Amino acid sequence: MGGLSPGGLALLLVSALLAGGCTELAPHAGPITLVLKHARILGPADPFPGLLREFEAAHPGVRVRSESLPWSSDEQHQFYVVNLEGQSPGFDVMMLDVIWVPEFARAGWLLDLTDRVRPQEFAAYFPSTVAAATWSGRVWAFPWNMNVGLLYYRRDLLAKHGFQPPVTWAALADQVRRIRAAEGDPTLEGYLWQGKQYEGMIVNVLEALWAHGTGLLGDDGTVFPEPERAAAALGFLRRLIATGVSPSWTTAADEELSRRAFGDGHAIFLRNWPYVLNLLEAPGSRVRGRVGLAPLPGGVGGVGAGSTGGSHLGIARGTAHPDLALALVRFLTGERAERAMAAGAALYPTRTALYHDPALVAGNPWLPRIHDLMLAGRPRPVTPSYLLLSTTLQPELSAVLVGLKSERRAIIDARRRLDYFLASNR
Amino acid sequence: MTPRERADRRRGLLLLAPTLAILGVVTVYPGAWVLWLSLQHRIPVFGVERFAGVSHYAFLAGDPRFWSAVWTTAVFTASSVTLELVLGVLVALALAGQRRGRHLAFSLLLLAWAMPAVVTAKLFEWLYHPAAGLLNFLLGARLNWLGDPGLALPAVVLADVWRTLPFVAVLAYARLLAIPAELVEAAQVDGAGRAATFRHVTLPLLRRILAIAALFRTLDALRAFDIMFVLTGGGPAGTTETLTVYAYRGLFQMLQLGFGSAVGVVVFALVMTVAWAYVRLLSAEESRA
Amino acid sequence: MRRAGLARDALVLVALTAYAAPFFWQLLTSFKPEADLLRLPPLLPARLTLAHYRVVLEQSLMPQALGNSLGVAAATTLLALGAGLPAAYAIARLPVPGRRALLLALVASTAFPQIATVSPLYLLLRALRLRDTWTALVLAHTSFALPLTVWLLAGFIREIPRALEESAAVDGASRAQALRSVLLPLLAPGLASAGLLAFLSSWNEFLFAYTFTASEASRTVPVALALFPGVFEVPWGDIAAASMLASLPPLLIVVALQRALVRGLLAGAVKE
Numbered sequence A: 001m002g003g004l005s006p007g008g009l010a011l012l013l014v015s016a017l018l019a020g021g022c023t024e025l026a027p028h029a030g031p032i033t034l035v036l037k038h039a040r041i042l043g044p045a046d047p048f049p050g051l052l053r054e055f056e057a058a059h060p061g062v063r064v065r066s067e068s069l070p071w072s073s074d075e076q077h078q079f080y081v082v083n084l085e086g087q088s089p090g091f092d093v094m095m096l097d098v099i100w101v102p103e104f105a106r107a108g109w110l111l112d113l114t115d116r117v118r119p120q121e122f123a124a125y126f127p128s129t130v131a132a133a134t135w136s137g138r139v140w141a142f143p144w145n146m147n148v149g150l151l152y153y154r155r156d157l158l159a160k161h162g163f164q165p166p167v168t169w170a171a172l173a174d175q176v177r178r179i180r181a182a183e184g185d186p187t188l189e190g191y192l193w194q195g196k197q198y199e200g201m202i203v204n205v206l207e208a209l210w211a212h213g214t215g216l217l218g219d220d221g222t223v224f225p226e227p228e229r230a231a232a233a234l235g236f237l238r239r240l241i242a243t244g245v246s247p248s249w250t251t252a253a254d255e256e257l258s259r260r261a262f263g264d265g266h267a268i269f270l271r272n273w274p275y276v277l278n279l280l281e282a283p284g285s286r287v288r289g290r291v292g293l294a295p296l297p298g299g300v301g302g303v304g305a306g307s308t309g310g311s312h313l314g315i316a317r318g319t320a321h322p323d324l325a326l327a328l329v330r331f332l333t334g335e336r337a338e339r340a341m342a343a344g345a346a347l348y349p350t351r352t353a354l355y356h357d358p359a360l361v362a363g364n365p366w367l368p369r370i371h372d373l374m375l376a377g378r379p380r381p382v383t384p385s386y387l388l389l390s391t392t393l394q395p396e397l398s399a400v401l402v403g404l405k406s407e408r409r410a411i412i413d414a415r416r417r418l419d420y421f422l423a424s425n426r
Numbered sequence B: 001m002t003p004r005e006r007a008d009r010r011r012g013l014l015l016l017a018p019t020l021a022i023l024g025v026v027t028v029y030p031g032a033w034v035l036w037l038s039l040q041h042r043i044p045v046f047g048v049e050r051f052a053g054v055s056h057y058a059f060l061a062g063d064p065r066f067w068s069a070v071w072t073t074a075v076f077t078a079s080s081v082t083l084e085l086v087l088g089v090l091v092a093l094a095l096a097g098q099r100r101g102r103h104l105a106f107s108l109l110l111l112a113w114a115m116p117a118v119v120t121a122k123l124f125e126w127l128y129h130p131a132a133g134l135l136n137f138l139l140g141a142r143l144n145w146l147g148d149p150g151l152a153l154p155a156v157v158l159a160d161v162w163r164t165l166p167f168v169a170v171l172a173y174a175r176l177l178a179i180p181a182e183l184v185e186a187a188q189v190d191g192a193g194r195a196a197t198f199r200h201v202t203l204p205l206l207r208r209i210l211a212i213a214a215l216f217r218t219l220d221a222l223r224a225f226d227i228m229f230v231l232t233g234g235g236p237a238g239t240t241e242t243l244t245v246y247a248y249r250g251l252f253q254m255l256q257l258g259f260g261s262a263v264g265v266v267v268f269a270l271v272m273t274v275a276w277a278y279v280r281l282l283s284a285e286e287s288r289a
Numbered sequence C: 001m002r003r004a005g006l007a008r009d010a011l012v013l014v015a016l017t018a019y020a021a022p023f024f025w026q027l028l029t030s031f032k033p034e035a036d037l038l039r040l041p042p043l044l045p046a047r048l049t050l051a052h053y054r055v056v057l058e059q060s061l062m063p064q065a066l067g068n069s070l071g072v073a074a075a076t077t078l079l080a081l082g083a084g085l086p087a088a089y090a091i092a093r094l095p096v097p098g099r100r101a102l103l104l105a106l107v108a109s110t111a112f113p114q115i116a117t118v119s120p121l122y123l124l125l126r127a128l129r130l131r132d133t134w135t136a137l138v139l140a141h142t143s144f145a146l147p148l149t150v151w152l153l154a155g156f157i158r159e160i161p162r163a164l165e166e167s168a169a170v171d172g173a174s175r176a177q178a179l180r181s182v183l184l185p186l187l188a189p190g191l192a193s194a195g196l197l198a199f200l201s202s203w204n205e206f207l208f209a210y211t212f213t214a215s216e217a218s219r220t221v222p223v224a225l226a227l228f229p230g231v232f233e234v235p236w237g238d239i240a241a242a243s244m245l246a247s248l249p250p251l252l253i254v255v256a257l258q259r260a261l262v263r264g265l266l267a268g269a270v271k272e
Helices: A004-011 A015-019 A048-056 A072-082 A098-106 A119-124 A127-130 A156-161 A169-183 A201-210 A227-242 A249-253 A253-264 A274-279 A322-332 A335-344 A352-356 A358-363 A368-376 A384-401 A406-426 B002-036 B056-061 B064-096 B101-113 B115-127 B132-138 B150-179 B182-188 B193-223 B226-231 B243-252 B259-289 C003-021 C021-031 C052-059 C063-092 C099-110 C114-128 C134-159 C162-171 C176-204 C205-212 C222-226 C236-246 C246-254 C258-270
Strands: A032-037 A061-068 A093-097 A141-150 A150-154 A191-193 A265-274 A291-294 A308-315 B041-045 B050-051
Touching: A004 B056, A004 C222, A032 A322, A048 A061, A048 A322, A048 A335, A072 A093, A072 A098, A093 A322, A093 A352, A098 A127, A098 A191, A098 A308, A098 A384, A119 C099, A127 A141, A127 A308, A141 A322, A141 A335, A141 A368, A150 A156, A150 A274, A156 A169, A156 A291, A156 A368, A169 A191, A169 A265, A201 A227, A201 A358, A201 A384, A227 A406, A249 A253, A249 A384, A253 A265, A274 A291, A308 A322, A322 A335, A322 C134, A335 A352, A335 A358, A352 A358, A352 A368, A358 A368, A384 A406, A406 B041, A406 B064, A406 B259, A406 C205, B002 B041, B002 B259, B002 C063, B002 C099, B002 C134, B041 B259, B056 B259, B064 B101, B064 B150, B064 B193, B064 B243, B064 C003, B064 C063, B101 B150, B101 C003, B101 C021, B101 C246, B101 C258, B115 B132, B115 B150, B115 B226, B115 C021, B115 C222, B132 C021, B132 C205, B132 C258, B150 B193, B150 B226, B150 C236, B150 C258, B193 B259, B193 C258, B226 B243, B226 C222, B243 B259, B243 C114, B259 C114, C003 C021, C021 C052, C021 C236, C063 C099, C063 C134, C063 C176, C063 C222, C063 C236, C099 C134, C114 C134, C114 C205, C134 C176, C134 C205, C162 C176, C176 C246, C176 C258, C205 C222, C236 C246, C246 C258
Parallel strands: A032 A061, A032 A093, A191 A265
Antiparallel strands: A093 A308, A141 A308, A150 A265, A150 A291, B041 B050
16 A cells, blocks of 8 residues: 555655754753654745744744654554554654544544633634544644645646536546547546555545445444445446546556646546645646646535545644643644745645635635635544554455456445454444 | 483573573464464554454454455465476576586576565566566566556566575575486486486486475465565555455554454464475375385 | 587576566666656666665665664574574584474474564563564564574584584593584584574564564664655655665675575575
């Protein structure tokens, strides 16, 4: 596996410099050092070091050391599990993929922030990110950056053939067929998405389930509560590949593989995260100025919605400086820091007001549009067993996509496995 | 028993003590503990720890993914060991006649065996690259080696054969050198052709060493992990997921320590059964010979 | 006849070079400029660069990992030889009770699947707070390096005629002196072989290292290579350079210490 999660992907940077530049430990009790663990942050300009120095300036006697995590989400998770489990972790503040918050909270690795958070404090964030920071009625983290699944389309091609962005999947398939027939270009693919065996595929499947009016977990915790609809959703994804709407290599595609093909001008539609927009619109991009953004289609018995993702900042329970750590988290998720990140890195803020901020919108005119899409996005199931759920489903669903297993068989097998493991997790 | 014998015995035990103590901690104790773990629901991160009886094993008995891993392990082991034996003997025959550049020849051969399996996996991942891989370039094809469910397992087997063939070759080579030249010459004087000489003279003499090589290689192949974990992670669609990879995912990705241990115990039992069967077979042959 | 022999020898070398091609291809890749990496043909790049090695050495965990691997493999080898040599001597020379069962147990423990012991060892190392330390890895690696060493050394000792030690003892040397002055020099090649194999097995090990390490404090080379970070693109050139660094010690051993390596390899399989 080793896939990039939306959270992992969203974060960008060359932080070897950061980590390398200030690794020496204070030999004696001098200034307090806060250690911050986060994924690499990339972007046109990295505002991160500057932000940390700013925090240090405001807190004399405090130093912040920023250490980077492995690149892929799975490896980040493994890093945390090994370091947090049963010993003092060696860091104070940590970046969390949204899907880990309940798991880490249940494992007792996160400082419970419920009594330290002011009631009004979370009103500024997207409600779905606040929901993801909450588990079992308590608050465990601050929302830091935001992600949502989007449909990118080639504005030029759709306009040329007289189409509007598709609202239903049937319309998308139809547009693909017509445009490809008219263009006569064998290298032009239709709809690109992520079907490789990894977390990203689960996200694509979830979105298909929602478009078919069902979900992965029922209210009572049942896996695939409506197996018939779930089978229809999986069959729909399989048919995208079987009928050529999506290329056969979709079953090996992750975010980057599909992004690159679309960015090279070899596809009409692409499902991906907002970070892609910056790359597609970058100087030198072959599709610069020819890209449109739309919500994911729906209409197969449900409303289309993109899955939300992103990352949170949590505090290690073993920290020696809970108050300072919280101050750092507040600073980094505050208006000023999120604005700087939105301007300099390809990260999207969790604070809703920034999407209509004139200065930011001047730099990225898509912000208001992305705001609406994020607001309409749906979270992945919020459960401490999310990783178990995902890793169990991955091979089963992958088998359906490559045509090795029937939808029904995969659903039955997955349910049997999950019923067993979820029961033993209890 | 003379006092000297008794003293030697005591001395022997004393000399053995460090080794026995270390192995007791790192092998025997974990070996016993894993059996106990496999009978538990054990999720350390959530503090779950309760007796499960044989329920993990009962679940495995009806688990298609487990049986698919058993099948994958069997196919991987059978095909890679067979190929290694055949190719290893061919390489050994070629080397046996080598007069010059033997050191160089061995260096070229042994390198593949001596380097980490993770490096092998990275080497082959690059060779298998759909667009820029050497293999597709040489074949003039655009095969998706690691993404195609029909090609992924053969691709993994190929990498494993490349890595472990030198082991078989060196063993067979050493045995070949020990075969008296007169034996082969005598057969050829009797009018036997090259192929017939190989079949009736050389091969029977190689038999024992090949059986040993096959044993070692089978035991290794049954627990192979590094190559598939790095090269395919068990995908696509679980087609390269062997028992060891399955166990590892259970242990450290699903964090189900009890369940994963049960799969580990199955691998353990499998390895020990095969070892035992081979040893029986070999000693039966010996007593016949 | 002579000519034909030469041609044949050359042909075998060519064939073996082709066999080793995956390695040479990676070697070439490690020197290819970024822009040429994903382009094929041409087979040979127009120019070579050290940029990938610079990235690996200056910006990745590889230097620390090389240090960790060297330390862990050396410590494992020393521990295996230090504990293994007396044990091997006892098995080869002294009337130890249950010798045959002991030998069987040793062979069995070299065949022990790591996947079966990884979970108890994980819990053990966690309880001892040893995760992400060299100690954890040395202990784990000793589980296979030690039985292998004992097995090999016992075989080598048995090859040395007992009479040599005894005659030294007759000459008035104490038993310990006899061992040091007679047995040890004769055993030196065997010690080298066993040590090399122990070193390689630790250097190459992945499953334990992947499970018990988390940071630059103990990450070994195979783990660092398996987790080699990329940003968006897979850094094929950097990975190739890192692979070359990871195979450097094995390469040196194969070229410079080949005789000892092959001796050990054969001894492991052929004895008893």
